[in-house]
Amino acid sequence: MDSAALDILRTTFGHPGFRGEQARIIDCVTRGGDALVLMPTGGGKSLCYQLPALLRQGCGIVVSPLIALMQDQVDALRQLGVRAAFLNSTLDAATAREVEDALLDGQLDLLYVAPERLLTPRCMALLDRAKIALFAIDEAHCVSQWGHDFRREYRELTVLHERWPQVPRIALTATADAPTRAEIAERLALEDAQQFVSSFDRPNIRYRVVLKDGSGQRGLLELIASHPDDSGIVYAFSRKRVESIAVQLAQAGIKALPYHAGMSADVRAANQRRFLQEDGVVMVATIAFGMGIDKPDVRFVAHVDLPKSIEGYYQETGRAGRDGEPAEAWLSYGLGDVVNLRQLIALSDAGDERKQLELRKLDALLGFCESTQCRRQALLGWFGESHPGACGNCDNCLNPPERWDATQAARKALSCVYRSGQRFGAGHVIDILRGVESEKVQRFGHDQLSTWAIGADMDVKQWSSVFRQLVALGMLEADSERHNALRLTGAATPVLKGERTLWMRMDPPRASRSRARGRAAAPVSALSSEAGLRFAALREWRAEMAREQDVPAYVIFHDATLRTLADMAPSGLHELAAVPGIGSSKLERYGDAVLQLLQQAHTDVV
Known part of the structure; x- marks a missing residue:
């Protein structure tokens, strides 16, 4: 060189x-x-x-x-x-x-x-x-x-x-x-x-996938609470969802802003500017809040709805932890996400070849979500990169999921879909399996089917998990032209004939999921109490400089640079010049002010 x-x-x-x-x-x-x-x-x-x-x-x-x-x-x-x-x-x-x-x-x-x-x-x-x-x-x-x-x-x-x-x-x-x-x-x-x-691996990012708990807001709030005063991005599927989530987060005392293509350009630009210039802002956005984000200190990226592909997921989660410090990628999804995305693909104006490609990419992402293997191994495998697994920094490695032999349950589910005419969604089929005498069951006479009540030993949540994973495995698909009715695919035949054993991921009980959610990514480099006070003072000074110059805060100095300054507390320009991220121009522009600030912070502590 x-x-x-x-x-x-x-x-x-x-x-x-x-x-x-x-x-x-x-x-x-x-x-x-x-x-x-x-x-x-x-x-x-x-x-x-x-x-x-x-x-x-x-x-x-x-x-x-x-x-x-x-x-x-x-x-x-x-x-x-x-x-x-x-x-x-x-x-x-x-x-x-x-x-x-x-x-x-x-x-x-x-x-x-x-x-x-x-x-x-x-x-x-x-x-x-x-x-x-x-x-x-x-x-x-x-x-x-x-x-x-x-x-x-x-x-x-x-x-x-x-x-x-x-x-x-x-x-x-x-x-x-x-x-x-x-x-x-x-x-x-x-x-x-x-x-x-180069390797696609981002070892500083912790990957977590959770099941939706109703609206999904509780898990999201717990995630944000584990990142106090941190900047983050929350991706949602639709403009309506973005607006709703931004309001709920704001009501919970979180500095949250919406961003989507339906907003005026001025409001979008103002919200993006605040996100870039201020610390601790959470941006709730559709993927319209796209590639133009160069903020290095985003500590978490949350998806409250399923993305469309592994590439999109990788790129969006990649906006976390660009500074190399620990960050978190959190994804919440459910069967409804799968049905909605399949319907969108089916109803799009794209040609058949494009639709098939998008379906394959969605299936790959579903496989990633339902996988019991190391998340990092599965993610990198899509890009043709091998990884030994056991990364120690994803949910499957930190809390290995249990599996169960779901062969008989899957045969019951598939048989019930077939015998009820492949005309109904998962909710109705589950009612038949559990023997629930709903108005709809009575109207269609489904209490007379041979599959009536054969799954009464399992609750709604267990059956929902079975149907979700059958869709993810490609054995069932939702018919968008018939109100998302489930129908069998050719992949279901070996299971129905008893030629294939089917193991499924066991969804953890809600209490266990809550504990898992509470485990945040490893903390950003810890500072002593005195260094922490210096770091806070430096961030406040940086924010003031950013406002004066109308530039993003990270343009002045990255968090990593401020953290090193707070930890080392240099006392002269020569020491300051040795700090990574401080070149000759920034040394000349900010050196004296930084040294004065550090000296004042030291005096305040003493």
Whole structure:
């Protein structure tokens, strides 16, 4: 690795050394090579193009689909003394011209551009006149029509190679299985690029999956209570759910804000700004609160409804713990989620091939939820990465679930679905099995069926678990055109014929589930009482600086940097410069203020 790269890493970015594949990637691109980079969220992808842009002649052009994130990225770079700007639809004509002039005058190190803007004749002509160091294509999975964030404009980015063949390109993503990776390389003409695939493992994240308890709010409240004063994200399926949950959390005294596409742009932007600038805000959102989140100190991500795919789940949970400190990914789901998502897929305008792919991805996520194996092992396996299991940081490893021989119960359930005509939902079929003389049972004469009351020895919760897992195993499916009536699939035949033994996950009793919920992720690095007071003072000072400059708090300093400052309590600029995250620009800008604050905090304690 060139010593110039290490020097910039330390003096500009304030990092003592490279992580993982960063050094090799940076060396490849700096020398003029193309690269396709797969690296988990929080793994340091941005540095892989930012640093080569500073080492090469010209300006690095970063193609990003995230207009909302560009401002924060540019703010963060400017704090480091890097000459950065963006071009997107939020700029007025005069400001856009100033950015264009700065590019042509060689006054920019990095320029962020939305793909729609990049592909305009005006922007292409501008780049023809500029000295370009490299092209970085961020969120490269957007090129895949089978991906979860497909952007049509990304398909046209081959023009970068065709028009400027001498300029190196680096495509980066945090979420791509092997087929998507191959598609990225093909669609962006990067077949000959060097590929760098880092581990998808996020060992600092604790994964937990729980069953819905009615509305699911109690479990969510317990989760948030285990993260006092922490920032978090709660993902919900619909706008209505987002609004409802945000209100309930606010009524419980939690600083919660809603975010969804149905809100006005101004309110959405204001809520996102508060989330980024303040500590302890919980954002309740649909997936419209998407990729444009660069906040490093999100301590938990909760899904109160089932996501659509493992890729979406991985990307959304990946917004937790980007700073490497302990964080938690919590998912609550039930049979209703499965039925709703299958219905949405069936009723969509997508072609049959697309629908089948989405169903397979949903089935894979269901398998992950119902699995008794290590969550990390199951999750990484989807991305083609092996893991030995026993990670010690997921619910299945910490509290191994019990299994039971559910073969006879499954045969009863499947037989009852068949004998009642495959026309009814799980609730009615369970009434038949348990011998409940409901009005509906009487009306259809189902108390005369041979399966009437053959499952009276099990309660509603046990039968609900059986039906949920039969759907997850693909032996039953919900017919969206017949009010989600359950019907058998070919996979049910071996069980009905007695040719297959079926073991199922045993749902824990409610009291046990409550205790499990109370076990939060390992605490963020503990501080002494004196260091804790210094940390609180530093956060308050950081919040004031963020408000004055109208930037996210983490742009000033990450929590990890503040924690190190509070723990070390440096007394001079030389000691301060040794703290990770403090480069020369931040040392000059904030050094004296930080030292004065630490000295005052020490005086207050004494």
